[in-house]
Amino acid sequence: MNTKRLKRSLIIAGSTVLATWAAPGQPQTNIAPEADRVLSAACQYLAQAPYFGLNAEVWREHVTASGQKLQFSRRVSMEVKRPNRLHMEIASPHSQRGFWYDGKSLTILDREPGLFSMAAMPNALDAALDKAHDQFGIDLPLADLAVSDPCKNATAKVLKGAYYGLSPVLGINCHHLAFIQENVDWQIWIEDGPHPLIRKLVITHKNEQAMPEFTALITDWDLTDRIAESDFAFEAPRGASKIEMLPDQATGGESSQMHLPLTNPKNK
Amino acid sequence: MKAALQEHTWLILPAMLAALCALVPAARAGWGSVRASNRSEYRPEPVHREAERVADRRRLDIEAERRHAFYWAGFQPGLAVGVLPPGYVQASVGATGYYYYNGVYFQPTTTGSYAVVAPPVGVIVPQLPDGADPVVVGPTTYYYAGGAFYVQQPTGFAVTPAPLGVTVTGLPPGAAPVTINGVVYFVAGSTYFLPVMQGGVTVYVTAHP
Numbered sequence: 148m149n150t151k152r153l154k155r156s157l158i159i160a161g162s163t164v165l166a167t168w169a170a171p172g173q174p175q176t177n178i179a180p181e182a183d184r185v186l187s188a189a190c191q192y193l194a195q196a197p198y199f200g201l202n203a204e205v206w207r208e209h210v211t212a213s214g215q216k217l218q219f220s221r222r223v224s225m226e227v228k229r230p231n232r233l234h235m236e237i238a239s240p241h242s243q244r245g246f247w248y249d250g251k252s253l254t255i256l257d258r259e260p261g262l263f264s265m266a267a268m269p270n271a272l273d274a275a276l277d278k279a280h281d282q283f284g285i286d287l288p289l290a291d292l293a294v295s296d297p298c299k300n301a302t303a304k305v306l307k308g309a310y311y312g313l314s315p316v317l318g319i320n321c322h323h324l325a326f327i328q329e330n331v332d333w334q335i336w337i338e339d340g341p342h343p344l345i346r347k348l349v350i351t352h353k354n355e356q357a358m359p360e361f362t363a364l365i366t367d368w369d370l371t372d373r374i375a376e377s378d379f380a381f382e383a384p385r386g387a388s389k390i391e392m393l394p395d396q397a398t399g400g401e402s403s404q405m406h407l408p409l410t411n412p413k414n415k
Numbered sequence: 416m417k418a419a420l421q422e423h424t425w426l427i428l429p430a431m432l433a434a435l436c437a438l439v440p441a442a443r444a445g446w447g448s449v450r451a452s453n454r455s456e457y458r459p460e461p462v463h464r465e466a467e468r469v470a471d472r473r474r475l476d477i478e479a480e481r482r483h484a485f486y487w488a489g490f491q492p493g494l495a496v497g498v499l500p501p502g503y504v505q506a507s508v509g510a511t512g513y514y515y516y517n518g519v520y521f522q523p524t525t526t527g528s529y530a531v532v533a534p535p536v537g538v539i540v541p542q543l544p545d546g547a548d549p550v551v552v553g554p555t556t557y558y559y560a561g562g563a564f565y566v567q568q569p570t571g572f573a574v575t576p577a578p579l580g581v582t583v584t585g586l587p588p589g590a591a592p593v594t595i596n597g598v599v600y601f602v603a604g605s606t607y608f609l610p611v612m613q614g615g616v617t618v619y620v621t622a623h624p
Binding site: 205207209217219221237239241242244246255257260262264276277279280281283284285286287288289290291294300301303304328330331333350352361363388390391392393395396 | 446447448449450451452453454455475476477479480481592594599609610611612613614615616617
């Protein structure tokens with residue numbers, strides 16, 4: 148083959164790859180108008196409440212090494228005051244944990260062994276949730292509802308959104324919306340009628356083996372009661388001990404070997 | 416050689432791009448929120464998949480339920496049974512004999528029952544217990560189940576002393592809290608675990624207090 152032509156076409160191909168790879172990706176977002184209308188109504192309804200509280204039951208799918216899917220559930224209660232307060236309880240018969248964010252730090256209490264840990268956080272929920280995820284590998288369920296612009300946050304990477312009519316969730320008729328992204332697909336069910344409350348959320352993790360799902364069913368909403376500041380302040384239960392909150396070591400091919408001082412660490 | 420290389424320098428750029436694309440990204444899980452999923456940065460495929468699986472399990476905070484399914488989770492040193500489980504085998508360390516089944520070690524008592532004892536270091540069993548978690552430490556892969564660390568041998572799996580500085584997601588059955596110099600540890604047999612929080616859940620690191 149003509150070396151000169153081969154050379155030229157390879158350079159063009161290479162430049163094209165470079166151009167598409169280097170160019171800031173602008174995904175084509177295609178959300179059906181009805182889906183957009185329903186989602187916006189839900190976000191606006193949520194955004195106009197300075198405080199909100201909810202109770203939910205969340206289900207996480209765990210895929211075993213043999214490919215078996217197991218679902219494990221938790222009761223979740225969440226109290227939020229935008230822009231910088233959050234209190235969450237995640238509970239099951241075997242494990243009960245509390246999370247407090249007061250604009251300065253995140254405290255996690257593992258109630259059963261009586262252990263808690265703390266880390267400094269920025270003074271805004273959005274940034275604090277991001278730092279908790281990036282630095283500590285902590286993901287709080289339903290955090291999407293606590294951020295400052297839930298709609299903009301949720302649709303940031305959406306490629307396509309569709310409206311699937313009405314379905315009952317926990318006995319309440321809800322608008323069923325489904326969104327496609329590259330990394331996850333997610334579906335949301337929003338109450339029909341004068342109170343467009345979010346009743347169900349499903350996130351499908353397409354990039355993981357067997358595409359495990361996270362499901363949240365929100366049983367109770369409170370958008371009216373004022374939440375006391377003390378709800379967001381952590382108070383160590385009697386006998387609880389402070390332990391270290393370690394940065395996330397899950398990525399980058401780290402082995403389970405951790406680099407900890409083997410002599411007595413001081414209680415901070 | 417040098418001349419040939421100069422002739423083909425134009426290949427360098429496309430080759431570099433191909434190599435970069437071949438760094439297949441593996442997304443780290445973001446759980447419970449779309450925002451967390453969107454934030455997950457792509458990182459190169461990790462070398463130790465077991466570590467990633469352990470990390471995911473940690474993040475899911477399901478250890479207490481997950482281990483319920485394994486036989487050894489129901490037994491701790493000090494418990495006694497009247498009858499050995501079917502399928503038990505005999506194992507020994509030196510002159511000391513044990514009955515072993517699926518991660519649990521029994522010794523006969525004077526009253527005719529069988530007492531659960533801590534997994535003895537040096538014993539070799541034919542198979543790993545159900546639910547053994549691989550723990551990679553450098554070139555060695557340990558398997559953690561029923562509070563013991565096993566290493567593969569030509570004849571089976573041997574209980575070894577706990578490697579230090581290793582993170583496990585659950586304590587051995589019957590582990591008890593103990594405070595040493597103001598620091599809380601958990602102790603099971605002769606192994607100490609330092610509790611720390613990672614990914615929002617409590618995990619335990621083998622340590623010397």
